[in-house]
Amino acid sequence: MKDANTSSKTFRRVVLLCLFVFFLASAGAFPADEMTSTIVIGNSRIDVVVEQGSLQVSKEELLRWVQWAAESVSAYYGHFPIPHVLLRIIPADGKGVRNGRTFGEKGGFITIHVGSNTTSQDLGTDWMLTHEMVHLAFPSVADNHHWIEEGIATYVEPIARVRAKHMDATEMWFELVRDLHQGLPAAGDKGLDHTHTWGRTYWGGALFCFLADIEIHQKTANRKGLDDALRGILAAGGDIRQDWPLEKALDTGDQATGVPVLRPLYEKMKDQPYDVDLPAIWTELGVERADGKVRFLDTAPLSQTRVAITYGSVAPGSAAASPISILAGDTAMNFPKR
Ligand SMILES: [Zn+2]
Known part of the structure; x- marks a missing residue:
């Protein structure tokens, strides 16, 4: 779902089709401490904050989930929709991803809940975070629309x-x-x-x-x-x-x-x-x-x-349809595709 407000920040065109993903993960223990990571994707930046709470999935699995959603939206639109988004992941009871919300305030931010018993496989098949990121790519319109x-x-x-x-x-x-x-x-x-x-x-x-x-x-x-x-x-x-x-x-x-x-x-x-x-x-x-x-x-x-x-009109296997992820930083990881 979506909640939107206006910000007058200038939209910056992103020219890179390939995705450059850079993780800056905190060194703090997980999951006891809140974790902040930054994913750079093309010319856009996703700040990922995982609030305190117990989660079965690892930091790497959470970041891979965010990366896949960002890759999906970028594949459709040719680039990530906005220059910056803050993503707050809130641990919750139970299993699965739920209660995604997307806002236009503060340059764009998303909140989403992940159940403590959620598995890596659940994240791999999740649709909700991609849904929320698609919301970033369309203007806010009146409530009746x-x-x-x-x-x-x-x-x-x-x-x-x-x-x-x-x-x-x-x-x-x-x-x-x-x-x-x-x-x-x-x-x-x-x-x-x-x-x-x-x-x-x-x-x-x-x-x-x-x-x-x-x-x-x-x-x-x-x-x-x-x-x-x-x-x-x-x-x-x-x-x-x-x-x-x-x-x-x-x-x-x-x-x-x-x-x-x-x-x-x-x-x-x-x-x-x-x-x-x-x-x-x-x-x-x-x-x-x-x-x-x-x-x-x-x-x-x-x-x-x-x-x-x-x-789409772009043949499968081209740069736009198959984004390249280059991972770097002190938590460099390479994620196999399904
Ligand atoms: Zn929605």
């Missing part, structure tokens, strides 16, 4: 992890097919701007993103996608530290792709239900769900669009 903020974070997060090779594409599509129907309008729906349920906020917003992604690809012969629109918004200074009218963000995105998709789709979805035939779309994209998994049909009419949505 909260669905666009959560929708982008919900839709982009698994694609970003696939592009950084931290998630399988089959798993990403399986979960999208499994979950996206929760964003469809129910009886009495009054459109995305006026129906503030959990389903319409998170998955209704994701549905908007998904439909826009397909349409941008269709109108550009798969040369552009939602990623180009969102990068264009970020390049224009539209990050979480800024308050923008939603229309400005959508128009900026449409200018970046050269095709009017976001604004017209918003006009159709903002104050009316706008029902969608999702099974027909899965068939067109060549995504077939069976026996607890999905398989891809390359003969489907939009199979190339499915590939472009998954990997």
Whole structure:
């Protein structure tokens, strides 16, 4: 989730595509003492503070988790979204990652809870920290448009992890097919701007993103996608530290792709239900769900669009799709990729 406020600090463009990660870990004992580390990723800096408390996972495992999330967001946007973010990791009872919140104040900061029994494997499959970091890459908009903020974070997060090779594409599509129907309008729906349920906020917003992604690809012969629109918004200074009218963000995105998709789709979805035939779309994209998994049909009419949505216009294996991590400092570590 996201809480935003405005800061007037200047947004600095990050030009490096490769990721340079530098850890400065405190020498204090862990987990009894609070730990502060700094991760430098491209031209951006992530200050990681782990509050006092008991955790099963090690300092190295926590930092790898942060690194993977930062790599995922950077793979999608071409660089980490803002120059500096403070990440507070708060140990909690139980197991797993929860209660992520992202703010535009103080140049950008994130708080997130990690259960004391959380394992390294739990961190390796976590989506929430990537979701929070995606929030950094879009301006704050009025409360009735909260669905666009959560929708982008919900839709982009698994694609970003696939592009950084931290998630399988089959798993990403399986979960999208499994979950996206929760964003469809129910009886009495009054459109995305006026129906503030959990389903319409998170998955209704994701549905908007998904439909826009397909349409941008269709109108550009798969040369552009939602990623180009969102990068264009970020390049224009539209990050979480800024308050923008939603229309400005959508128009900026449409200018970046050269095709009017976001604004017209918003006009159709903002104050009316706008029902969608999702099974027909899965068939067109060549995504077939069976026996607890999905398989891809390359003969489907939009199979190339499915590939472009998954990997972007940048071929897998290039610098942007496969960030290089160089680790240095007194806690130099090298993390194998999944
Ligand atoms: Zn969120």
